[in-house]
Amino acid sequence: xxxxxxxxxxxxxxxxxxxxxxxxxxxxxxxxxxxxxxxxxxxxxxxxxxxxxxxxxxxxxxxxxxxxxxxxxxxxxxxxxxxxxxxxxxxxxxxxxxxxxxxxxxxxxxxxxxxxxxxxxxxxxxxxxxxxxxxxxxxxxxxxxxxxxxxxxxxxxxxxxxxxxxxxxxxxxxxxxxxxxxxxxxxxxxxxxxxxxxxxxxxxxxxxxxxxxxxxxxxxxxxxxxxxxxxxxxxxxxxxxxxxxxxxxxxxxxxxxxxxxxxxxxxxxxxxxxxxxxxxxxxxxxx
Amino acid sequence: xxxxxxxxxxxxxxxxxxxxxxxxxxxxxxxxxxxxxxxxxxxxxxxxxxxxxxxxxxxxxxxxxxxxxxxxxxxxxxxxxxxxxxxxxxxxxxxxxxxxxxxxxxxxxxxxxxxxxxxxxxxxxxxxxxxxxxxxxxxxxxxxxxxxxxxxxxxxxxxxxxxxxxxxxxxxxxxxxxxxxxxxxxxxxxxxxxxxxxxxxxxxxxxxxxxxxxxxxxxxxxxxxxxxxxxx
Numbered sequence: 280x281x282x283x284x285x286x287x288x289x290x291x292x293x294x295x296x297x298x299x300x301x302x303x304x305x306x307x308x309x310x311x312x313x314x315x316x317x318x319x320x321x322x323x324x325x326x327x328x329x330x331x332x333x334x335x336x337x338x339x340x341x342x343x344x345x346x347x348x349x350x351x352x353x354x355x356x357x358x359x360x361x362x363x364x365x366x367x368x369x370x371x372x373x374x375x376x377x378x379x380x381x382x383x384x385x386x387x388x389x390x391x392x393x394x395x396x397x398x399x400x401x402x403x404x405x406x407x408x409x410x411x412x413x414x415x416x417x418x419x420x421x422x423x424x425x426x427x428x429x430x431x432x433x434x435x436x437x438x439x440x441x442x443x444x445x446x447x448x449x450x451x452x453x454x455x456x457x458x459x460x461x462x463x464x465x466x467x468x469x470x471x472x473x474x475x476x477x478x479x480x481x482x483x484x485x486x487x488x489x490x491x492x493x494x495x496x497x498x499x500x501x502x503x504x505x506x507x508x509x510x511x512x513x514x515x516x517x518x519x520x521x522x523x524x525x526x527x528x529x530x531x532x533x534x535x536x537x538x539x540x541x542x543x544x545x546x547x548x549x550x551x552x553x554x555x556x557x558x559x560x561x562x563x564x565x566x
Numbered sequence: 567x568x569x570x571x572x573x574x575x576x577x578x579x580x581x582x583x584x585x586x587x588x589x590x591x592x593x594x595x596x597x598x599x600x601x602x603x604x605x606x607x608x609x610x611x612x613x614x615x616x617x618x619x620x621x622x623x624x625x626x627x628x629x630x631x632x633x634x635x636x637x638x639x640x641x642x643x644x645x646x647x648x649x650x651x652x653x654x655x656x657x658x659x660x661x662x663x664x665x666x667x668x669x670x671x672x673x674x675x676x677x678x679x680x681x682x683x684x685x686x687x688x689x690x691x692x693x694x695x696x697x698x699x700x701x702x703x704x705x706x707x708x709x710x711x712x713x714x715x716x717x718x719x720x721x722x723x724x725x726x727x728x729x730x731x732x733x734x735x736x737x738x739x740x741x742x743x744x745x746x747x748x749x750x751x752x753x754x755x756x757x758x759x760x761x762x763x764x765x766x767x768x769x770x771x772x773x774x775x776x777x778x779x780x781x782x783x784x785x786x787x788x789x790x791x792x793x794x795x796x797x798x
Binding site for chain 1: 765
């Protein structure tokens, strides 16, 4: 009788007790984890000499930054974290202080950025050209056009497939400006937005046999694996200017900007060659 | 087709030459994902066990939450963790964005619901008499939980494997919180994205093959552990 009562009371009381103490176990585990995370964060906090560079994809995908950054780090000792994004996103990162320095190519947006007081300094670094590229069969007869506006008009009138970056990048901004200048409105379904970087957009244009606006560097670096041909109009409206913008007071960002426009930085840019293309991809033009 | 063969050849070439950059990337992939899974087990096992055995209001809701969490889109996780870690974000002063630690945190969030949900089902599929018997023998909580974990070890190992698979194969979250920085936060999946974007398809395919190999080897080790214990 007595032992029976003991067992039943054990069955009644144990589960609740179990619950309570397992809750504390879980709680302790979470506590231990949080303190571990804090410790870890303490470890990585000391790297204040790191600078975050928000950059357009073209400088990254062509391999130019792989030349410039190690040379900069060796000379000045600052570690650079390059984040490859479109110019639109890079400017937003600069505005909220997520990046220390920007390497971008959308002069109009950059001027607005500086006018709004988001940047400390802005310097010209280099340029290349935008190219219209398209299928070899040239459905819109772009090769007969006198200038880029004429070619855009031809694409619109023929409703030829045009693949747009559609990602608020510098190239996308320029494309929209060119549509405006050609007095044509891009329309679905022939005007399609990829929402991706230049390399991926070129690939889509290639597969769909469409036209697209590209920076010269990315196109030349990938030309071998593409069947697209370039229509080079080389007018001032196609000049692609890259600038460096210092955003934060971090001394590393100022040093990086100075380095890009220095004789050493400019000569590295002039000598840079992509393994796939043996000619210069960027022309330095710092003042 | 030719490209696939080229990729395979490239993969063999990279492996035999032990390309130092490749070794760095492989090693970081492994470190980040194993770290995330170990943390996910440390947190997820107790929580999963508690949810499996608990009888309280909202228990079913929490279990449903864990099950739904298995389908958590990595990009959403990446975006959320990135927003928290931004300099202007609440944890910005930690200076963690674009570091491997941030990548571990993001993958932890991805692996945790998987570990919790599979732990719940592993514990709940045990014969309930095991627990009752342990209790009737006067086992303390810790003793009983260790008995349950031992009995459910096959399911728990499966939880670890699934969590690891979810962590190492995702690209959206590590891309956002890691930044895919060469030599610092580039892992296998983000390296594949980069090489594809650059038009280096053979390298991208080679990396894909090596990633599959890495996942297979990791699971091979875990499976051997799992199956050996079956006969203990």
